Amino acid sequence: MTNSTNLDENKIKTLFKEALVEVIEENQELVSSILIDALEDIGLSRAIEEGEKSQTVSRDEIFKVLSGE
Secondary structure, three states: OHHHHHHHHHHHHHHHHHHHHHHHHHOHHHHHHHHHHHHHHHHHHHHHHHHHHOOOOOHHHHHHHHHOO
16 A cells, blocks of 8 residues: 555656646746746845844935935
8 A cells, every 4th residue: 555655646746746847838927027026025125134234324314315415
């Protein structure tokens, strides 16, 4: 019974992998978009964490820098 179960599990794994590859191949643009969004979210999250550790500045100081003063 154990050999049969292992064969069934291996067959299911193989079929799942094949199906996943097929979905990715057929929807490359969607997968690419999802990955780009995920990477942007990770970058934004890291920037927020870094910003939380930095010194705060006033709104006026920010606008002085932006206006070139």
